[in-house]
Amino acid sequence: MNPVKPADSAVEIVRVRKDYGGAVGVADVSLTVGRGEFVTLLGPSGCGKSTLLGMIAGFVTPTAGKIIVDGADVTNIEPFRRDIGMVFQSYALFPHMNVFDNVAFGLRMRKLPKAEVEAEVRRVIEMMKLGGMEDRRVRQLSGGQQQRVALARAIVIRPKVLLLDEPLSALDKNLRAQMQFELSDLHRKTGLTTIFVTHDQGEALSLSDRIVVMNRGEVHQVAAPIELYRTPANGFVASFIGEINALPAGRYEIDGEQMALALPGIGRLTAALRPELQFGHGTDVRAFLRPEHVVPAEGTEGANRVTGVVTAHVYQGSHTITRVAVEGIGLLETRVTGADIITTTPVGSTITLTLDLGRAVLLRNG
Numbered sequence: 001m002n003p004v005k006p007a008d009s010a011v012e013i014v015r016v017r018k019d020y021g022g023a024v025g026v027a028d029v030s031l032t033v034g035r036g037e038f039v040t041l042l043g044p045s046g047c048g049k050s051t052l053l054g055m056i057a058g059f060v061t062p063t064a065g066k067i068i069v070d071g072a073d074v075t076n077i078e079p080f081r082r083d084i085g086m087v088f089q090s091y092a093l094f095p096h097m098n099v100f101d102n103v104a105f106g107l108r109m110r111k112l113p114k115a116e117v118e119a120e121v122r123r124v125i126e127m128m129k130l131g132g133m134e135d136r137r138v139r140q141l142s143g144g145q146q147q148r149v150a151l152a153r154a155i156v157i158r159p160k161v162l163l164l165d166e167p168l169s170a171l172d173k174n175l176r177a178q179m180q181f182e183l184s185d186l187h188r189k190t191g192l193t194t195i196f197v198t199h200d201q202g203e204a205l206s207l208s209d210r211i212v213v214m215n216r217g218e219v220h221q222v223a224a225p226i227e228l229y230r231t232p233a234n235g236f237v238a239s240f241i242g243e244i245n246a247l248p249a250g251r252y253e254i255d256g257e258q259m260a261l262a263l264p265g266i267g268r269l270t271a272a273l274r275p276e277l278q279f280g281h282g283t284d285v286r287a288f289l290r291p292e293h294v295v296p297a298e299g300t301e302g303a304n305r306v307t308g309v310v311t312a313h314v315y316q317g318s319h320t321i322t323r324v325a326v327e328g329i330g331l332l333e334t335r336v337t338g339a340d341i342i343t344t345t346p347v348g349s350t351i352t353l354t355l356d357l358g359r360a361v362l363l364r365n366g
């Protein structure tokens with residue numbers, strides 16, 4: 001995906017930093033979010049996602065840098081003057097008010113005429129499928145319904161940006177899946193620029209136009225979901241997005257139309273030369289292989305084979321993840337459709353795997 005030009009940008013984060021005493025919360029982050037874009041901040045606990053979102057919202061004051069929303073520098077502007085809608089993990093609804101009044105709150109604060117408040121609240125209540133629940137108290141709603149009210153309350157003010165901080169994490173698995181569809185639908189209907197925070201990579205992959213992968217206060221990669229999965233920029237991103245097997249470091253070799261990875265003590269893996277790889281012959285590299293690219297070998301002969309002992313099967317309905325201990329490599333995970341592998345190669349038996357170097361992620365070592 002092309003970088004967003006500042007002219008099309010809804011939010012610009014310019015060299016922003018947040019120190020907490022001696023500790024770094026967010027370190028020198030720059031990011032441009034395009035108008036109408038759905039961008040997710042993804043990373044492990046403590047990586048700085050909430051701090052960054054808090055700085056965009058205005059609840060957290062940056063130690064350095066600027067936050068620009070819709071062309072205006074809002075770094076020193078109070079949160080409620082930033083025209084930003086926000087939904088948290090805890091819905092933070094007003095328990096003593098009914099659904100209608102919760103949704104109407106922001107419009108009444110802005111002193112909109114009564115008829116306009118009425119019309120806008122009705123529009124959003126319909127959009128969030130809350131019709132008929134206007135008079136109910138928040139306590140009388142399920143978790144999913146409460147989260148829809150929180151979303152309705154955030155979008156009714158027609159914010160310039162919608163910020164969502166782990167809004168689905170309090171919901172059970174089925175409801176989460178349903179709310180993911182609803183969020184996606186809401187984004188399509190409203191076209192609202194949305195910044196979403198999660199540590200759930202599945203959620204990030206399914207909802208986002210672009211994902212910002214963070215670790216220890218730093219941005220490691222900003223890319224579309226498919227690009228992140230296929231071409232992670234470094235070992236952290238490769239390991240954090242989806243399952244992946246890391247092979248030991250080896251030597252990258254070019255041999256005519258073929259490329260090879262020479263793994264000391266293990267052997268050579270080969271594949272057709274991949275023009276997108278820019279390494280020179282002899283580069284020290286590491287290969288990362290998705291479990292779907294490590295498959296039980298067929299027949300008795302073939303290239304790129306390793307043999308190991310099955311240590312576990314994890315049956316997952318449509319497929320099975322099998323762990324294999326391979327000498328010199330460690331544990332490899334293979335992902336196979338169905339459950340046959342559980343009976344054909346039980347735990348403790350020997351299995352030969354083919355490593356598809358042609359699809360591996362190759363990164364310079366170190």
Ligand SMILES: Nc1ncnc2c1ncn2[C@@H]1O[C@H](COP(=O)(O)OP(=O)(O)OP(=O)(O)O)[C@@H](O)[C@H]1O
Pocket residue numbers: 020023024025026043044045046047048049050051052199
């Ligand atoms: N008020 C604070 N005072 C001191 N340190 C803080 C404060 N808030 C956050 N931190 C630290 O800053 C770092 C980033 O925290 P932050 O809450 O932004 O991470 P996160 O990615 O949102 O984590 P989680 O997914 O657990 O919410 C962490 O090391 C955290 O301990």
